[in-house]
Structures are given as C-alpha cells and as structure tokens.
Amino acid sequence: MRILVTGATGTLGQQVVPALQAAGHDVVRMSRRAAPDAGWRQADLATGEGLDGAVRDVDAIAHLASSPYKGKYTQRTDVDGTQRLRDAARRAGVGHLLFASIVGIDDIPWKFFRQKLAGEELVRDGVPWSIVRATQFHPAIDMVLSGAARLPLMPVPSQVPGQPVDPAVVARVIAENLAAGPSKQITNVCGPEVLTFKELATAWLEARGRRRPQLPLHVPGALGKAFRAGALTLPDQPTEGPTWHDWLHQ
C-alpha cells in the first residue's frame, strides 16, 4: 500500500514511518517544510495548501499531525485542518483515514481534548476510518517534567494517575490497523502500568540524578476531578512494552 503519514516528522511519526516501511509499505511523509526527497509532500493543514497534492494516489492516510495548546492555530490545524484533510481524502477516493487520538478525551473537560474529539467526529463522518487512541508518550512526560524541574520547587499534579506508553508500541498498533483496513472502530493503546505523577516524577528525578522538592499541584474543578479519577488511563487495558522505568534507563 502507499500510505501518507501526516505528522511524519513528529515523535509518533518518526516511529510510524519505519514501522510501515518495515511492513513493506510505500510511505509518503507530509510536513509543512519543503520536500527534501521524493517520498515527501509539503502541505499545511492550517491553510489547506498542498493537501490535494499530498493525498493524490495514496491508498491510506495515517493522520498524526497536531498542534496542541496553540489557541486559534490549534482550531485551524486539529479541527479545520482535519476537516480539510478528510474532504481532500474523500475527493481523492482514499480507502482508509486513520486518526491518532488520545485516551480519555470524552471524559476530560479540557479545550484541547474537545478539539481532538471534534477531529474524531469529523473523521468518522464520510470516509472509511479507524481511530487509535493512546495514553501519554514517554517523551511527552519527560518534556513536562523537565519543564517543571526548572523551578526550585517542582510542581507536580501528584495524585493524578498516568499510564505512559512507548510511541514505538503505538506505531506498531497503527501499522497493524492500517494493514487490517478501516475498522470503523477505536483501538486504545495504553502503557504497561499506571503510576501517579508523583511516582513518575520521583522515578524521573532519580534517573536524571536530579534533586528537587516536589510541590503537589492541585488541579481545580471538574478538570482536576476527571484527572484524579484516572480519566487519562485504562488500567484494565495495559499493553506490553517498556515501562516508564525501562524507558528512563534505556
């Protein structure tokens, strides 16, 4: 199959591209940046520029591109951009649009999660589709904790459970879903274990050889309630793969 990967340059995309190539697919990468080689198509979800050309002659699309927490730009990429991509895919007769999404988005009243949900709804309307929802990627938690550790007291939402997953594991599931075709179903990919952010931060500090007192952060309101209730996790659906501890010590 020829498969277009949006977000090919991102954390997940860099795992999905080799996973698809290893499975024998002809992979075309999409980016806003100019094409360095023939297997690359330049397009911008925020404006629609280049999208019709990007989806031409592809059998399937892995739609991983996202620009979270950027106000109006996120609406233009993640919601309007997903609609533009879906419409271009429909015009081109693409046989499968797979959308990368996030576990828990329907239970967490957070603006970005509402935007991801809107993206899911668009994909489910009018093209053969599948959705792969994942929990937090190890590198994303690493980035959040690195930012927090820049402060003298490290703010950590201590009681919030997370279930970090290796993006390579998510990539494998995405490749399997693409090979299987449009299931019109949501597949969840969660990490092997549930840990509170206090535990995640403690392991991170240890692995990085850093000393920082943690400042327990109370997330207020309905958002905090959903986080503390474990809405970011699916403890009964663990996936095999590296744990947080394994990843930190790799």
Ligand SMILES: NC(=O)c1ccc[n+]([C@@H]2O[C@H](COP(=O)([O-])OP(=O)(O)OC[C@H]3O[C@@H](n4cnc5c(N)ncnc54)[C@H](OP(=O)(O)O)[C@@H]3O)[C@@H](O)[C@H]2O)c1
């Ligand atoms: N990070 C997590 O913990 C996590 C957890 C669960 C699910 N997910 C989902 O997994 C997917 C990939 O996440 P990630 O963390 O790998 O993302 P990432 O590393 O932030 O990469 C984002 C990608 O989106 C592309 N992009 C951004 N704006 C664009 C635009 N206007 N037009 C075209 N491409 C654009 C970027 O490509 P260029 O800069 O090359 O244009 C880049 O490749 C997302 O859908 C995300 O919601 C992420």
